[in-house]
Amino acid sequence: MTHINTTENRPTAKPDDTGRRDSGPRRRRRGRIVLLTLLVLLLAAGGTAYWLYSGLDSNIKGIDLDKAIGDDRPAKLPTSGQNILILGSDSRAGANAALKTGHVSGARSDTALVVHIPEGRKKAIAISIPRDTLVTRPECTEADGSKVPSARRVMFNSVYSQVGSACVVKTVEQISGIRMDHYMEIDFAGFKGLVDAIGGVTVTADEDIHDTSSGLDLTAGTHRLDGTQSLEFVRTRHGIGDGSDLGRIGLQQQFLTALLSEIKKQDLLGSPTKTYKIADSLTQALTTDSDLASLTALAEFGRSMNGVDPSTMETIMLPVSYDKIDPNRVVAAEPQASTLWKALRTDSAIPESAKKSPATGGSS
Numbered sequence: 001m002t003h004i005n006t007t008e009n010r011p012t013a014k015p016d017d018t019g020r021r022d023s024g025p026r027r028r029r030r031g032r033i034v035l036l037t038l039l040v041l042l043l044a045a046g047g048t049a050y051w052l053y054s055g056l057d058s059n060i061k062g063i064d065l066d067k068a069i070g071d072d073r074p075a076k077l078p079t080s081g082q083n084i085l086i087l088g089s090d091s092r093a094g095a096n097a098a099l100k101t102g103h104v105s106g107a108r109s110d111t112a113l114v115v116h117i118p119e120g121r122k123k124a125i126a127i128s129i130p131r132d133t134l135v136t137r138p139e140c141t142e143a144d145g146s147k148v149p150s151a152r153r154v155m156f157n158s159v160y161s162q163v164g165s166a167c168v169v170k171t172v173e174q175i176s177g178i179r180m181d182h183y184m185e186i187d188f189a190g191f192k193g194l195v196d197a198i199g200g201v202t203v204t205a206d207e208d209i210h211d212t213s214s215g216l217d218l219t220a221g222t223h224r225l226d227g228t229q230s231l232e233f234v235r236t237r238h239g240i241g242d243g244s245d246l247g248r249i250g251l252q253q254q255f256l257t258a259l260l261s262e263i264k265k266q267d268l269l270g271s272p273t274k275t276y277k278i279a280d281s282l283t284q285a286l287t288t289d290s291d292l293a294s295l296t297a298l299a300e301f302g303r304s305m306n307g308v309d310p311s312t313m314e315t316i317m318l319p320v321s322y323d324k325i326d327p328n329r330v331v332a333a334e335p336q337a338s339t340l341w342k343a344l345r346t347d348s349a350i351p352e353s354a355k356k357s358p359a360t361g362g363s364s
Contacts, residue, residue: 059283062293065183068141068166074179079119081347085172085180086113087165089187112156113315114172114180116344122307125350126315127340129172131157133320134329138174140167155329165287175332176341182301183289190285191234192227197278198266200224201258203233211236230255316340316350321358333358 077083088111114127137154140163141147148163159168169180195201204222211217216232225233234255266274283295292298319336323329339354 056279056283057294057296059280059286060293060295060298061287062290063166063183063287064290065166065169065180069170069173070141072138072170074173074177076179076181077345077347079347080121081119082117082121082181083178083344084115084117084182084184085169086115087111087160087168087183087185088191089160089185112168112172114176114178114344116178117305117308118347120307121305124308124313125344126313127318127344128315129156129318130320130330131155132329133318134323134326134331135159135171135175137163137167138170140164140170176344178341178345182292183287184292185287186282187285190282192231193281193285194227194278195225195230195259196227197274197281198262200226201230201255201262203255203258209233209236316355317357319354319357330359 112129112131114129116125116127117123118125133156134153135156137151137159139147139150142163148167154162156171159171165183165185169183172178173180202222202224205218205220207220209216209218211232214232214236216229216236218233223229234251236251279295288298292301319333319340320330321333323331336354336356340350342348343350343354
């Protein structure tokens, strides 16, 4: 049972009238729901009842990153380490349209994680890129072959809707200097399906949460959340703290722990029927790079990561500072950000100074 602390680390900046929100720094180990969802899928695909899942290949959508990006990419690491870009899509289309996820048009990368798995495959480090970070978007190629010129001071989560997922990969590679070995994306509907497939997740809220935007309405105490309620829970922000994005990220980290505990308790790999239900739901909501776009490839990849314990994963917010022109936006803080990316490129320890952001968000 996980206790949801909704009162810590609140930033002072609030969303403005346009819905823009502050993206101050986050403390270490703030988990993201997308990562666990994909880890569960990989474990399920690697189970002994693999033959049950072989018909799900057609569900998975694949993107050929080498073709989409070309040669303008960082060199691969000279180690056996892996770097994976994981996006959570907030598209309001398709199955997501029935969910209370807002009414904006198009789609954005609601969650972005660079997951680094060092040589030896025994641990994982996830770098979370704040959605409101201003970046220089490189020149990218759209699906029809047309070129989209580079642009400065573009909000990171808008790159997805403007040019597409391959351009997000290229943008991350350009700002980090790290080649992404793989890409994974899952949308809201896939997350909801996971929670429903395992029969819900139990959380304990320390205070009432009422958010008319997300639809979440919880009293203080312990609750068993279904998929829809869980989605409302991890997306709520107006119902807690000062209404900024930081409170929501804290809830996501706490929910991650509760979800992981539920999965371990249920021994999903011992139930082929339930595991198939999860795999079917997630593969329909999953997009990967072309090298992972099959159950066979996912299973092999999952087995290679067997030594990684998700509960010990360290999650670090990319160090940021408030933009001097628009305080509702943030920019990568230097030299912290460069030091962080260099540590990942060289498979070396990340200095504590590289995990801290000048933008404190009002927290100590």
